Amino acid sequence: MMDAATVADQFPEPVLAIDDGGAVAYANDQFLDTTALDRDAVTGSSYTDLDRVFAEGFSRLRDAVSVVASLETDERHVQATVAPADGASAERVGARVTRLGDDRDASVLVVLRAAADQSGEPFDESLHHEMVSLSSDVLTIVDEDGTITYVSSSVRRVLGYDPEDLVGESGFDYQHPADRRKVADALTEATSNPGEPVSVEVRFRHADGSWTWIESTIRDPRENDAIDGLLVSSRDVTGRRGRQRDQERAETLFENTQDALFVVDVGGGADEFRLTRVNGAYERLTGLSNEQLTGRTVEEAFGPDDGGDIAARYRECVTRREPIEYVEELSVPEPGSHWDTRIAPVVVDDEVVQLVGATRDVTTVREREQALERSERLLETLPVGVYQHASDTDDGFRLVNEKMVDILDAESKADLRARPVASFFADPSACRAFVERLTERGVVRDEHLRLETLSGDTIWGSVTAIAHEVDGETVYDGAIQDVTERERYEQRLESQRDDLEVLNQVVRHDIRNNLQLVTAYADMAADHVDDAGRAHVGKIQEGASQAVELTETARELAGVMMTEETTTHAVGLASVLEREVAELRDAYADADVTVAGELPARTVLANELLDSVFRNLLKNAVQHNDTDAPAVTVSAEPRDESVVVRVADNGPGVPDSRKEDVFGKGEKGLNSAGTGVGLYLVRSLVETYGGRVWVEDNDPRGAVFAVELPTVEV
Numbered sequence: 001m002m003d004a005a006t007v008a009d010q011f012p013e014p015v016l017a018i019d020d021g022g023a024v025a026y027a028n029d030q031f032l033d034t035t036a037l038d039r040d041a042v043t044g045s046s047y048t049d050l051d052r053v054f055a056e057g058f059s060r061l062r063d064a065v066s067v068v069a070s071l072e073t074d075e076r077h078v079q080a081t082v083a084p085a086d087g088a089s090a091e092r093v094g095a096r097v098t099r100l101g102d103d104r105d106a107s108v109l110v111v112l113r114a115a116a117d118q119s120g121e122p123f124d125e126s127l128h129h130e131m132v133s134l135s136s137d138v139l140t141i142v143d144e145d146g147t148i149t150y151v152s153s154s155v156r157r158v159l160g161y162d163p164e165d166l167v168g169e170s171g172f173d174y175q176h177p178a179d180r181r182k183v184a185d186a187l188t189e190a191t192s193n194p195g196e197p198v199s200v201e202v203r204f205r206h207a208d209g210s211w212t213w214i215e216s217t218i219r220d221p222r223e224n225d226a227i228d229g230l231l232v233s234s235r236d237v238t239g240r241r242g243r244q245r246d247q248e249r250a251e252t253l254f255e256n257t258q259d260a261l262f263v264v265d266v267g268g269g270a271d272e273f274r275l276t277r278v279n280g281a282y283e284r285l286t287g288l289s290n291e292q293l294t295g296r297t298v299e300e301a302f303g304p305d306d307g308g309d310i311a312a313r314y315r316e317c318v319t320r321r322e323p324i325e326y327v328e329e330l331s332v333p334e335p336g337s338h339w340d341t342r343i344a345p346v347v348v349d350d351e352v353v354q355l356v357g358a359t360r361d362v363t364t365v366r367e368r369e370q371a372l373e374r375s376e377r378l379l380e381t382l383p384v385g386v387y388q389h390a391s392d393t394d395d396g397f398r399l400v401n402e403k404m405v406d407i408l409d410a411e412s413k414a415d416l417r418a419r420p421v422a423s424f425f426a427d428p429s430a431c432r433a434f435v436e437r438l439t440e441r442g443v444v445r446d447e448h449l450r451l452e453t454l455s456g457d458t459i460w461g462s463v464t465a466i467a468h469e470v471d472g473e474t475v476y477d478g479a480i481q482d483v484t485e486r487e488r489y490e491q492r493l494e495s496q497r498d499d500l501e502v503l504n505q506v507v508r509h510d511i512r513n514n515l516q517l518v519t520a521y522a523d524m525a526a527d528h529v530d531d532a533g534r535a536h537v538g539k540i541q542e543g544a545s546q547a548v549e550l551t552e553t554a555r556e557l558a559g560v561m562m563t564e565e566t567t568t569h570a571v572g573l574a575s576v577l578e579r580e581v582a583e584l585r586d587a588y589a590d591a592d593v594t595v596a597g598e599l600p601a602r603t604v605l606a607n608e609l610l611d612s613v614f615r616n617l618l619k620n621a622v623q624h625n626d627t628d629a630p631a632v633t634v635s636a637e638p639r640d641e642s643v644v645v646r647v648a649d650n651g652p653g654v655p656d657s658r659k660e661d662v663f664g665k666g667e668k669g670l671n672s673a674g675t676g677v678g679l680y681l682v683r684s685l686v687e688t689y690g691g692r693v694w695v696e697d698n699d700p701r702g703a704v705f706a707v708e709l710p711t712v713e714v
Helices: 004-010 029-035 047-053 058-069 125-134 155-159 177-192 238-256 280-286 298-302 304-320 363-379 402-407 413-417 428-441 484-527 531-562 573-587 610-623 677-688
Strands: 015-018 024-027 054-056 075-082 091-099 108-114 138-142 148-151 198-205 211-219 230-236 260-267 272-278 324-330 337-348 351-361 385-390 443-452 458-470 473-482 569-572 592-595 603-606 631-638 642-649 692-697 703-710
Touching: 004 015, 004 024, 004 108, 015 029, 015 047, 047 054, 047 058, 054 058, 058 075, 058 091, 058 108, 138 155, 155 211, 155 230, 177 198, 177 211, 177 230, 211 238, 260 280, 260 304, 272 298, 272 304, 280 351, 298 304, 304 324, 304 337, 304 351, 337 363, 385 402, 402 413, 402 473, 428 443, 428 458, 428 473, 458 484, 569 573, 573 592, 573 610, 573 631, 573 642, 603 610, 603 703, 610 631, 610 642, 610 677, 610 703, 677 692, 677 703
Parallel strands: 592 631
Antiparallel strands: 015 024, 015 108, 054 075, 075 091, 091 108, 138 148, 138 230, 198 211, 211 230, 260 272, 260 351, 324 337, 337 351, 385 473, 443 458, 458 473, 569 603, 631 642, 642 703, 692 703
């Protein structure tokens, strides 16, 4: 790398080199000829003394030198007028101001060129390359769309690319997506304000794939025809941003942590420890302010007794040169207070210059822990779960016994203490309501609550609890018994009672009505034994047939209701549908029963009662049809893990308000215009198979009953 004088002498143009102190370090012969100055008179003088040879524009030149020297940008171009010292004619020149080197100690070069030549031959490219390579900044020229037309070789050092890798590329493609709008706005601003620098910090993708933070100064140098586009000077500020981020993070943590933090200067050969800073938590917990502590020794701040003990601990840390932790008894905020303290040394040039520490008041915690330890020893032998928690259910349990660990399926007591109390309730609102009732009443006995274990299972717990005051705080002590099996049994019994009531209504009401029909028409048939009586005999037969069907449905329904656990297995769907369609055609010759498409060869999870599902749906489509020519269409739609069977009819359809009710218990004949217990049986069976059933509208009229069943591989 050439020094400034060597570089300057390579230029055919006038060149002035200015050192970091603003003195003229060197002027080449061309500069001396142009200005009619003597080298000895110029060298070592302040470059600002040269204003005498500039008839106009020296202030712009001075500003450009200042900006480049301060590292704000790598290069500036200005216009000025040179008036030689010997009185020769003044000449308009363009001045390029650039920096050699990557720090503030680098020299600044001022290269002059006659204004008339600004559109002529460019500066010598080898010299330009030498100057640019000396800069730590990446110099880039981009057009208004962000396409890179030039990039300096320093891009290798900063971003890992060869210049030719980037020329012709869109700079936006290399910028972080979150920063692209910011860059576009900066380009627009620079274009709108020619000559004015616009700075922006963005992330640029390094050649190794990582993101590098760069600070870019963008300028539209329209006064310089040699630069076609926007000039961008960029430098790597990743380290600086990292340091700023770390400093901001540390400051935020220092001021917002719940622990009391402090900083102590070490002096006098580790014989003097003077507090320099404490955070807000320290002031709040100790009752001592920064003003009371800052600049004071620990003996002055805490008194000779406590201060002497504190100094001894600090001295131990300095000697050991490693963090130490201890519990100390101090007189702040009141006598007998216990503090859990941790301190660590700060070493600079192999000398401990500071201590940083964190402390927390554990007085109340220690007392409570001792009481809890006694309680835990007494409660571990109980066969029920025992707990204690505070009013804030977002906090964990304060006390649990081993039975609680077992009930809530935890690995340890620590698992239960680490999670909010409310998280063990299946419904968080139920937790709040329970605590409110307990607070109001003072005691709750044998209340059944739905709880959720750590394994995700829902259980029922019978909870007895009391609310009481401890040190002015409401706490809750309780005992839990797992009554899940009992609760489930009671729910099964209740459900079975309801179901049996439905069956009882069916037997007592619907079947009785049909039998009344049989009786009535039989009476009529007794008086009509000729041809006219055949119609009545037909009615008798129809009523008897319906009665048989209803009793069959009732039998199947009773079987479903009385079974505690349904056994399922793989059933071929197509054979069941084909069999039931054939039976419907035989029973209702006037009905048009068709199968749309080919039934899929899928097996579903069901049992022998699957026939009843489709028998009820198919007969329902005919029996409740209000047309002279009932039409029923059966189709099946295979899905990834299920199959949907649709039974469509051209009957009256089902209003939206009734689409859910048609599956209700006892809809037929029980003060309702529903479609009978058969649909209730359909839903009951389908849901035991893990499927679902619903009603859709048919087009142009009628209803479509859809059944989705899970498929199973055989």
